[in-house]
Amino acid sequence: MVGVGIAICVQCGTASNPCRCKMVGPTLGFLAFAAAAIVEWPVGTLVYCFKHMKGRRMMAHPATVVYPSVTNAIPI
Template sequence: MVGIGIPICVQCGTRSNPCRCKVVGPTLGFLAFAAAAIVEWPIGAFVYCFKHMKGRRIMAHPATVVYPSVTKAIPI
């Protein structure tokens, strides 16, 4: 039987909490990144056909905005 694993992201060396490691924030950030990418990458690819820079900004949005903002919002 094959099980589906949940991706767990760990960020150590941070000073935002006493244990200096974050698990929840990066993991939820990755899940939010994946959800945003599923929606935004096809749209960005379509827009890229007509306006290259706008398409690139749309496709980069999950990595440059969504993931960092979710990861920083949750301190543990």
């Protein structure tokens, strides 16, 4: 028997909602991060061969821009 697991991200101790716990925002943020990383990391490694700083910024984009903006946009 094969089980399928669902990754759920939980962030507790936040002041953005009354229960002080977020579940939907971090989970959707992680999914958006993974989707952006699938595209941007291979392209970033190719760009890194020619322009080091530009390639580093492209590879860091999912972690520094995509994940925080999606997570903070959803207060639940």
